[in-house]
Amino acid sequence: MRDMREIRAVLVGAAVVATYLCLVLLTGRVPLGQFSLLFLAYVSGTIALWVALGTIVMFVQIFRRMRHTGSSPFLFAFFRESLEARWKRDRGASLLWPPLLFAALMASFNAFKQMVLPIAGFRFDPWLADADRVFFFGHDGWRVTHALLGSPEATRVIDTLYHSWFLPMSVGVILCAWLPASTYRLRTQYLLSYITVWIGVGSILAFLFPSAGPCFYSHFVGPSPAYDNLMARLNEIQALTGEPLMALRNQSYLIRAHGGDHLLIGGGISAMPSVHNGLAFLFALAGWHVSRPLGYLFGVYALVIWIGSIHLGWHYGLDGVVSVALTIGIWRVSGHIADRLEKPLVPPAAEPALG
Numbered sequence: 001m002r003d004m005r006e007i008r009a010v011l012v013g014a015a016v017v018a019t020y021l022c023l024v025l026l027t028g029r030v031p032l033g034q035f036s037l038l039f040l041a042y043v044s045g046t047i048a049l050w051v052a053l054g055t056i057v058m059f060v061q062i063f064r065r066m067r068h069t070g071s072s073p074f075l076f077a078f079f080r081e082s083l084e085a086r087w088k089r090d091r092g093a094s095l096l097w098p099p100l101l102f103a104a105l106m107a108s109f110n111a112f113k114q115m116v117l118p119i120a121g122f123r124f125d126p127w128l129a130d131a132d133r134v135f136f137f138g139h140d141g142w143r144v145t146h147a148l149l150g151s152p153e154a155t156r157v158i159d160t161l162y163h164s165w166f167l168p169m170s171v172g173v174i175l176c177a178w179l180p181a182s183t184y185r186l187r188t189q190y191l192l193s194y195i196t197v198w199i200g201v202g203s204i205l206a207f208l209f210p211s212a213g214p215c216f217y218s219h220f221v222g223p224s225p226a227y228d229n230l231m232a233r234l235n236e237i238q239a240l241t242g243e244p245l246m247a248l249r250n251q252s253y254l255i256r257a258h259g260g261d262h263l264l265i266g267g268g269i270s271a272m273p274s275v276h277n278g279l280a281f282l283f284a285l286a287g288w289h290v291s292r293p294l295g296y297l298f299g300v301y302a303l304v305i306w307i308g309s310i311h312l313g314w315h316y317g318l319d320g321v322v323s324v325a326l327t328i329g330i331w332r333v334s335g336h337i338a339d340r341l342e343k344p345l346v347p348p349a350a351e352p353a354l355g
Contacts, residue, residue, distance in 0.1 A: 006090035006181070008341045009188045010097045013195060017101060020199050021108040029115040034263040038110060041265060042103040049174050050099045057178040058082065089181060098177040101191065102170060105198055112203050113268025118259065120210035125221045128211050128272055132316040142214065142230045145311040152237045155311065156245070161301070162308035163246040165276060168283050168298075185338050190286045192334035193327070197282060201326050202275035213271035215251050215313030220258075220269075230313050247312040277320035278327045280305040285331050 024030055061082070086095050132141050149158065173194060176187045215231060217224040238245045250266075257267045280302040288295025302324075309315035 004090075005184055005188075005342050006094040009184075009191070009338070010093045012337070012341065013097065013101060013191055016195055016199070017104050017108070020203070021104055024108050024112045024116065027116050029119075030111045031261075031263070035107065035111050038263045038265065039103060039107040042106045043099075046099045046103045046170075046174065049170060050177060053171065053174050054178055094181075094187075095177050098173050098175075098191065101195070102173045105195060109198050109202060110265065110267060111263055113206075113270060114257075114260075114263055117203075117207060117210065117268060117270055120207050122210055122212040122216075122220050124209050124211040124272060125213075125217055128316045128318060129214070129217070129224070129226075131318055135317050135321075140214075140226050140230070141310040141317040142227075142233075142313060145307055146230075146233060149307070149311065150233075152240045155234075155237045156241055156243070158304065158308040158311050159245050159247050161304050162276075162312060162314075163250070165280060165305060168301075169279055172283060172286065185335075185342055186286065186289050188338040188341060189331065189334045190282070192337055193282055193285075193330050194279070196330045196334065197275060197278045197323075197327060200330065201273045201278050201323055202270070205273050205326075206270045209272045211271040211316075211319075212269050213314050213319075214316065215247075216255065216269055219255055227313065234313065245312075247314070251313070271315050272319045273323040273326060274309060274315050274319040275323070276309060277302070277306050277315070278323035281324045281327045282331065285327070 025032065025035065083092075086092055129140075133139060135141070136144050146155075149155070173191065176191060179187055212220045214224075214227045217227040218231075234245060234248055238248060254267065254269050257264050258269055260267075280298075284295055284298035284302045287298040306317075306320040306324075309320055310317055
């Protein structure tokens, strides 16, 4: 019997992502040919990750069966059996939806951030810079983090962890394709939250509160000795270690690409609110519902991401705080929606009373 819960969740998520995609294209600012190439690039990369994770999951399942039965199943037969079970479960909807979601959402967000968001300008940076100093008791946020973790070694660790965020950001979604039906509510809550963070936090609110961030302040807003000192400090650390900081390399890339007429993977500049911080906290929320140790691990990682976003000049302190607050609200609302989707559309008929 088909699992209509999965199909309902796919339809809701697909409708939201398709609407977002169409609205981005209907702005008339996104070249359709370039968008198609960007989408295909994400599809090819996502499929490769989907296959890799699927292979790992399949061998884990084979190993577990061997432990229970003492015999090793024939690989092809096990693969066919797994696909047939998924087809009976929901016609493969839950298997194909996460990778397609990821590719469509990433391509749409990239196009929005590069071609649509720039028309909003960066008018909120001065306010956020002032608010940041209030938040950190009269100091720029980066001065606080560099006072505590300013050694070249600590900065390089933060730089590595901060820019490795793409791995859990992509793997978490694709892994949802391979998890069992028993994880329906958590998967649905996570995917709906994931979509809403990108669209609601990273697109709508980013357009309403446009800002570039400390590392780009002098380039796009105006002279800022404080943030020039931050960039000088990061360049000094890079020179001391003799190895490039990914933050400086990526920031230089985004400055060169800003205002261009070609879509690039990972292009676009926006600080408030921080998708980076929002999604890192979303990992922690999902991890907490899997196991307490995993929740603590991702909670620490989310804290490192917030510190790193300030330390490396990507964000003001409030960017992450606001994103975390929004993500908590999104997570709760998505949970309620998942509960509604999990219930049958038509309640089962009451059994007649006996006697």
